[in-house]
Amino acid sequence: MSTTAKQAIIALPPLSTHEKWTRWRYRHRQALEGWLILTPILLYYSILFIFPVVANLYVSFTSWTGVYDSPKWVGLANYRTYLSHPYPLILFNTTLFALVTLIVQTGIAFLIALLLNEKVFGRGVYRALFYIPTLTSAAIMAQVFFAFISPFDGIFNAILKALGQPIVVWTISTGWMRFFIIIYTIWRGLGGPVILLLAALQGIHREIYEAAMVDGARQWALLRYITLPILRPMLIFVLVTGMIASFQIFESVLLISNGGPSDTTNVMLLQIYNDAFVNVRLGLASAGSIIMAIVLLGFSLTNMRLLSRGQAES
Amino acid sequence: MRKRVTWGRIFVYSTLIVGSIIMAFPLVYSLLGSFTDLKDFYANPWLPIPRKLYLDNYSVMFTPTFSAKVQLWQWIFNTLIRCAWYIAVPGAIAVIAGYAFTRLKFWGRDFAFLYLLSSLMVPGIVFWIPTYVMMARFPGAGGNTWMGQGGHGFVNQWPALLIPGLVNVFYIFMLRQTFYSIPIDFEEAARVDGASTVQVLWTVYLPMLKPVLTVLVIFQFVAIWNDYQWPLIVSSGNPEIWTLALGIQRMLFVGAQVKGLPQGGTVQDYPFAFAMATVATLPLIVLFLRLQRFFVEGVQGFALRG
Structure with missing residues (x-):
């Protein structure tokens, strides 16, 4: 009897190649689909994200116009510049x-987030008003800003004239131009941090404050020993991302002062832009962008660590 | 006690009101200014009050003299094309990559993810020059030989505005997090009914991803609508393919020319400039006011997820 059973098993027809292939594909479905999806993405990413970083590092040690000649090795000359x-x-x-x-x-x-966290009437309206400047085009609003400070027909000078004051040629004053660029950058950048800090504040339970108040804590102590420690992660996030962004301001400087008077408001991104696309010194410009990457490395790493910590929690 | 509370309220409201007036001032100023003529505009430099509704700054945009000089409608069209492209492609890539990184188990998956994340360490400026050179030396394009020599490549051509930045690592990260938050049971139920991966993605996950995709779409729309740096670098020489931000910034002060006003003075036609700026800014503000909830959720999501 056992022989017949064995024979029956052996008698099963062998798998066809097609069938084998189907089963193999079924067993490895996840890997096949995974690499089918990832291969083009990783290929594109390697060409347009990884290769440029390596190429930039190499070019920063060369002298190159990028047009007809090939890069000439100059060692650290660009960094010495x-x-x-x-x-x-x-x-x-x-x-x-x-x-x-x-x-x-x-x-x-x-401050604004703290105030909005009180029971204020029309919180949404204020939040919207603080966020809207972030949506505007950095370039166009910078150009509009220039209408305010234009030396002879600008609005600030029209106001000074209306007040009977002598006009000020803002554009030749380092102090004023630095002031305007900083004001403009803050104006456009305030909205995000307000929303983030307000969200973090609203996440704090009332009971914590009430418990502390029962223990006799003053307003200042509440802020110092409850609000700030709880807000710490969000504050770090706001500061790190803000640092990375504000090191890379470009449009405001290009269009408000164009780096003047005599480079006293010039910033890295504008200089890199000018070196690369106006003076056609790609090596020098690449060195500049590598310096930027190094300066920002600590902040970028913190940023990435924050990201991957969120990843671990999920 | 009562008095102290009152002073506190006064401080809260006065700070908020003064703060929001300062924030809104440049925008309100340009909006009001765009409805004045030059005389009314300078009559009150504190805040231009249109004495009568002056629409010339806008109506001039529909005249042939204007179109000959300023291809505004072309730029709006270009910008919308770029918005659609840079929403559709990086969005689709983020969805399927997010799926692969969470729902499929295979060798090398986590390494591939770290490989993608690594570019977040590099500030955007590092990509400018190499990407520009790659566009300029694209083999076979724009008179280039197959070695990428001799021509101008894709510089001042459409492809330069459409090729870079199609993989958005941050969006992939965002979608991956969202996939983790969805229970796998839905997919398994669909699999039992014989659904393929494409069907699972399309019919099971896409409806559930709607909130995060809405955030992605509006943030990407705002980013591309305002995109200035890259178009400035690769398309400055060809006004035909300029985007809205670049075009309007370049042509903000042509008011006197297109209106046929006497030129040569130092006075710019600021009301016209404000009208141009309004054309670029107002659509986004309207979008924001209609979809405010998603904007706020998006900003928070960027941080809380991270």
Whole structure:
């Protein structure tokens, strides 16, 4: 009897190639589909994201017009250029703008968020008004901003004339131009931090404050020992992303001051743009962008760590 | 006690009101200014009050002299094309990549994800120059040889405005997080009924992804509508393919020319400039007011997810 059973098993027809292939495909369906999806994406990504970074690093050690000749190796010459005038000034300006913008902007946003967190009438309207400037085009509004400070027919000077004051040629004053660029950047950047900090504040339970108030805590102590510690992660996020953004301001400087007077408001992105596409010194410009990447590396890493921490929680 | 509360309320409201007036001022100023003529405009430099509704700054946009100089409608069309393209392609890629990174198990998946994430460490400026050179030296394009020599490549051509940035790592990350939050049971039920991967994505997941995709669409729309840096770099030489932000910025002060006003003075036609700026800005503000909930959710989502 056992022989017949064995024979019956053996008697099953062998699998056809087609059938084998179908089963193999079924067993490996996930890997097949996964790599079918990822291959084109990774290919595109390698060409347009990874290769450019490597190429940029290489070009930063060369002298190149990018047009007819090929890159000539010059070692660290481009980076050494960054030690001579006006580049240290440009690095200084970039840092100055970034720090002042960030501190003032986050401070104001924190204050506004605290106020909006009170039971105010029309909270949505205020929040909308603070966010709308973020939606405007950085370039067009910068150009509009220039209408305000234009030296002879600008609006600020029309106001000064109406008040019987002598006009001010804003564009030749380093202090004023720095002031206007910072004000403009804060104006456009305030909305996001307000929304984020307000959301974080609204996430704090009332009971925590009430418990502390029962224990006799004053307003200041509530802020210092409850609000700020709970807000810490969101504040770090706002500061890190704000840092990365405000180091890379471009349109405002290009269109409000164009770096003038004599480079005292020039910033890295504008100089890199000019080096690459006006002066056609791609090596020097690449060195500039590598310096930017290095300066921002700490912030970018923190940003990525924040991202992957959110990933671990999910 | 009562008095202190009142002072507190006064402080809260006065700060908020003064703050929002400052925030709204440049926009209100340009909107009101765009309805004045030059004389009314300078009559009150604090805030231009249109004494009568002056529509010339807008109606001039429909005249042939204007169209000969400023291809506004072409730029709006170009911008909408780019918006559609940069919503559809990176959006679709984010959905299917998000699916692959969460629902499919295969060798190399997590490494591939880290490989994608790594570019978030690099600031955008690093990509400008190499991408520009790649466009300029694209093999066989714009008079280039197959080695990419001799011509101008895709510079000042449409492809340069459509090729870079089609994979958006951040959106992939966002969609991956969303897929994790959806229970797998829905997919399994559909699989039992014999649905293929394409059907699962289309009929099971797409409806559930609607909220996050709405956020993606509106943020990408705003970003591309306002995109200035890349069009400035690759398309400055060809007004035909300019986008709205670049075109309007370049042509903000041509009012006197297109209106046939005497030129040579130093006074710019600011009311006209404000009208142009309004054309570029107002659509986004209207969009925001209609979809405010999604904007707020989006901003928070970017942070809370991360």
